[in-house]
Amino acid sequence: MAGVNMIYGSGMLELGQTFSMEQLVIDNDIIAMERRAMEGIPVNDETLAVDVIKEIGVGRDFIGHPTTMANIELASDPTVFNRDMLGDWRAQGSKACADVAHEIVVDVLKNHVVPPIDPAIDAKIKAIVDEADQEFLKSKE
Numbered sequence: 423m424a425g426v427n428m429i430y431g432s433g434m435l436e437l438g439q440t441f442s443m444e445q446l447v448i449d450n451d452i453i454a455m456e457r458r459a460m461e462g463i464p465v466n467d468e469t470l471a472v473d474v475i476k477e478i479g480v481g482r483d484f485i486g487h488p489t490t491m492a493n494i495e496l497a498s499d500p501t502v503f504n505r506d507m508l509g510d511w512r513a514q515g516s517k518a519c520a521d522v523a524h525e526i527v528v529d530v531l532k533n534h535v536v537p538p539i540d541p542a543i544d545a546k547i548k549a550i551v552d553e554a555d556q557e558f559l560k561s562k563e
């Protein structure tokens with residue numbers, strides 16, 4: 423929230439002695455939520471739901487109102503954390519976020535295809551490495 427642009431330790435457990443792909447997926451979700459919050463949340467009559475609050479009344483439950491549910495993802499749109507109402511979450515099997523993260527890991531390992539590097543970019547990378555290798559070899563002479 424203070425303007426950091428790098429978060430260290432994603433996927434790490436036990437002070438970095440252990441790495442978990444599931445924890446990486448969970449951390450990625452948290453980082454996405456933080457970034458979304460840093461973008462700001464629109465504040466207007468619709469997002470404040472002033473009319474809905476007037477309709478329902480002070481002290482009454484408006485959390486399950488369709489307007490609230492329609493705007494719930496404004497702050498973030500997580501893939502691992504289920505924000506459904508408790509009864510709906512239970513009806514869906516009460517899946518823990520670690521289990522959802524594991525399913526994502528399995529899917530990525532099975533289905534993700536890494537696009538090839540653009541040949542022009544690959545050539546530039548190789549040129550940089552070759553130049554560094556040559557400088558290193560010269561320093562050894």
